[in-house]
Amino acid sequence: MSLGRILPLAGFAVxxxxxxxxxxxxxxxxxxxxxxxxxxxxxxxxxxxxxxxxEQRVAKSDLLGHAYLLNVFASWCFACGEEHPxxxxxxxxxxxxxxGYNYKDVPDDARAWLARHGNPYSEVIxxxxxxxAIDFGIYGAPETFLVDAxxxxxxxxIGPLTPDIIADELMPxxxxxxGAR
Amino acid sequence: MxxxxxxxxLILALxxxxxQGVLPLVGAWRGNSRLMAVARPAVAGQAVFVLLAFxxxxxxxxxxxxxVAYVAQNSNLQLPWYYCITAVWxxxxxxxxxxxxxxxxxxxxxxxFGGRLPPSFAARVLxxxxxxxxxxxxxxxxxxxxxxxxxxxxxxxxDLNPVLQDPGMAFHPPVLYMGYVGFSVAFAFAVAALLxxxxxxxxxxxARPWTNVAWGFLSLGIVAGSWWAYDELGWGGWWFWxxxxxxxxxxxxxxxALIHAQAVTEKRxxxxxxxxxxxxxxxSLSLLGTFLVRSGVxxxxxxxxxxxxxxxxxxxxxxxxVGGSLLLYAIRAPKVAxxxxxxxxxxxxxxxxxxxxxTAACAMVLLGTLYPLLGEALHFGRxxxxxxxxxxxxxxxxxxxxLLLPAGPFLRWGRGDPRLVLGMLARCAVxxxxxxxxxxxxxxxxxxxxxxxxxxxxxxxxGVVAYALxxxxxxxxxxxYPAEMLGMLLAHAGVAVFIAGAMLTTSLSxxxxxxxxxxxxxxxxxxxxxxxxVHRDEGPNWVAEQGTVxxxxxxxxxxxxxxxxxxxxxxxxxxxxAVDAGVFRDLYVALGKPLGADGSVDGAWSLRVYVKPFVRWxxxxxxxxxxxxxxxxxxxxxxRVPSTAGEPLAAAGDGxxxxxxxxxxxx
Numbered sequence: 030m031s032l033g034r035i036l037p038l039a040g041f042a043v044x045x046x047x048x049x050x051x052x053x054x055x056x057x058x059x060x061x062x063x064x065x066x067x068x069x070x071x072x073x074x075x076x077x078x079x080x081x082x083x084e085q086r087v088a089k090s091d092l093l094g095h096a097y098l099l100n101v102f103a104s105w106c107f108a109c110g111e112e113h114p115x116x117x118x119x120x121x122x123x124x125x126x127x128x129g130y131n132y133k134d135v136p137d138d139a140r141a142w143l144a145r146h147g148n149p150y151s152e153v154i155x156x157x158x159x160x161x162a163i164d165f166g167i168y169g170a171p172e173t174f175l176v177d178a179x180x181x182x183x184x185x186x187i188g189p190l191t192p193d194i195i196a197d198e199l200m201p202x203x204x205x206x207x208g209a210r
Numbered sequence: 211m212x213x214x215x216x217x218x219x220l221i222l223a224l225x226x227x228x229x230q231g232v233l234p235l236v237g238a239w240r241g242n243s244r245l246m247a248v249a250r251p252a253v254a255g256q257a258v259f260v261l262l263a264f265x266x267x268x269x270x271x272x273x274x275x276x277x278v279a280y281v282a283q284n285s286n287l288q289l290p291w292y293y294c295i296t297a298v299w300x301x302x303x304x305x306x307x308x309x310x311x312x313x314x315x316x317x318x319x320x321x322x323f324g325g326r327l328p329p330s331f332a333a334r335v336l337x338x339x340x341x342x343x344x345x346x347x348x349x350x351x352x353x354x355x356x357x358x359x360x361x362x363x364x365x366x367x368x369d370l371n372p373v374l375q376d377p378g379m380a381f382h383p384p385v386l387y388m389g390y391v392g393f394s395v396a397f398a399f400a401v402a403a404l405l406x407x408x409x410x411x412x413x414x415x416x417a418r419p420w421t422n423v424a425w426g427f428l429s430l431g432i433v434a435g436s437w438w439a440y441d442e443l444g445w446g447g448w449w450f451w452x453x454x455x456x457x458x459x460x461x462x463x464x465x466x467a468l469i470h471a472q473a474v475t476e477k478r479x480x481x482x483x484x485x486x487x488x489x490x491x492x493x494s495l496s497l498l499g500t501f502l503v504r505s506g507v508x509x510x511x512x513x514x515x516x517x518x519x520x521x522x523x524x525x526x527x528x529x530x531x532v533g534g535s536l537l538l539y540a541i542r543a544p545k546v547a548x549x550x551x552x553x554x555x556x557x558x559x560x561x562x563x564x565x566x567x568x569t570a571a572c573a574m575v576l577l578g579t580l581y582p583l584l585g586e587a588l589h590f591g592r593x594x595x596x597x598x599x600x601x602x603x604x605x606x607x608x609x610x611x612x613l614l615l616p617a618g619p620f621l622r623w624g625r626g627d628p629r630l631v632l633g634m635l636a637r638c639a640v641x642x643x644x645x646x647x648x649x650x651x652x653x654x655x656x657x658x659x660x661x662x663x664x665x666x667x668x669x670x671x672x673g674v675v676a677y678a679l680x681x682x683x684x685x686x687x688x689x690x691y692p693a694e695m696l697g698m699l700l701a702h703a704g705v706a707v708f709i710a711g712a713m714l715t716t717s718l719s720x721x722x723x724x725x726x727x728x729x730x731x732x733x734x735x736x737x738x739x740x741x742x743x744v745h746r747d748e749g750p751n752w753v754a755e756q757g758t759v760x761x762x763x764x765x766x767x768x769x770x771x772x773x774x775x776x777x778x779x780x781x782x783x784x785x786x787x788a789v790d791a792g793v794f795r796d797l798y799v800a801l802g803k804p805l806g807a808d809g810s811v812d813g814a815w816s817l818r819v820y821v822k823p824f825v826r827w828x829x830x831x832x833x834x835x836x837x838x839x840x841x842x843x844x845x846x847x848x849x850r851v852p853s854t855a856g857e858p859l860a861a862a863g864d865g866x867x868x869x870x871x872x873x874x875x876x877x
Binding site: 033034035037038041042045047048049050051052103105110114133141144145146159169170 | 522596
């Protein structure tokens, strides 16, 4: 039996191992609640330009001192369009600033997208290359991080926020993060 | 009572599938023609019961039987009857039932039209498909029962996701599944050939029409999905590189490689092992797509509700089907260096290169889709990939293919004449440059993407036309364009039309997000859009605010568009864009939200107005590719009675001896 004949089988075995891991991981970890090893750890340092004034930059240290939500979005992201009305409806009642994290996007497209749909964010920062997103462990958009006053990530949600998730998961996490000050 | 009958029908179908999966294979192994003869009646019986279950589920939807949990979750009393039928495949359980129903349609077609295959081979093919069916029926019965009861029954159901309440959704999943599941036939042919030791090229000829038809359906299914997304999602995009889309695109790429590899194997006897492997891959990727979408291993924002039990089941199933067939391949595969050697300049070399590029593109999409999972497994965190990764790599991999495509047909099997090919290509290149320069000057389209798209499309079209002309000159009438060649020309022209559409739309589209008060105008190019206000409209299960936009071109009234913003009973809001479709451009208007001070209906609104040149060409190209695949499948040469059935076979390994055509097999 030559190597060439076994190679496909071996490749498939690697895939199966990967999928087995995927199922185990998703069963063991409540997928949307603690998917990130970063929860409970300090948010990675970042220093990114603002969307509306690209010459100004926002660094992690600028935001220390109060809790905030970081919402990853992009104009190419279909699910962000689903999430957007929810953000528009809840931005006032969250009790913490909502900061947009514009991910791998053309800034003109992002500005047009926000102009078209409305801007729920008090501040939007731009990660055009996606380099900082790697530090955050961002897989895609939308994702949402809750960072507390000390710069520690307290909660992460993958996928669009829904009214149920905001009420059941996000609001308690925000209350806990604010209470921990 | 009736839903229980549906479940009972599925159980009976499972038993028949077991009989179909075991007895004919044993019969073919033992040379027992009675056991082999079980295959066809078992197929017919299984199809009757599976389709019965399908009809019963549709009936439960039509009669609003909310005591069935699946019906209660995916429909309600206001849902119009036609969406009640499409709601059958609106969620997981029903999709799986659709999958297995379509598998039965394919098996039925094989049982009816496969009468010319040698009986032992036909028995093995149907046996393998029976085993595939057993797995899916077990999956439905154990983890995804569509007939589960909800007692006491609620007075009204929830709703079908409004995004799915669209004619495109009636059409897209069944056609897509026809393609997906159709690759199971090529797979079963390959496995049967391995089991039988018939690893020469005869089985490939028999498999070719089936593979072409499946691939044609898959092309149409992907086109329908893309068109639906464009129409329904309301922002004018047509492809998103989303895991669900990738799941359908990977088998398409593998299938494209497969039908080209089959041509080489059938005509030249080479690439046997590769063709066999691709037959297994194409179906494996279809299963993999099902796994990725249904198991939730990818925490995709689009993945359906994850259920680890389902994931484990599908993974086991994948191990058995894919692992089993690859193991069989490892034991029985033909020697890699079989058949005649390749000349550097020949059609088979060109097809081999095309195969490698298509396979590489498929691997690239697979890697990108699995990357987040890979990152998590190797503990370097979830790495993000998105349209930027897929778009740039895909274009990079497809560019050499486009360059090569016109040359392929001009190269002869065995040994091509480089002078003839280069001469032809030089003429094509000159023609393509002239067309592009003319187009760029007329359209004033100087963007690099439109230039590149135009030159690539013109290059392919010139190659297709040049080859058609050459055939016209060199070949006597009646033999000029056999169906197989016509199919090839159509599909290649389809690739050109698609490239032109994709690149020109991307570069020339104009998009405006505007605030418009009643009576206000908006000019885009030669088009003038006038907003004539909004009034209320009502459908069977929605109320809508419907805008009226009158479009003028050069001062003349062209059309009136009615974009809607619909509200469904449970408060979901759905944008229905209005599209004036044309061969050279689409006018696309979507309604945003009221901007008037009091939010009143007659105030100003935000509107999204697009002019999208050549966007229809994207789907037109896909439809041409589908027609080409169907046309090639109709070639009579591929349906000739196999004369090799009684001849000694180049058997490798200890397969059963080849069977004579037995009297009861018929033709």
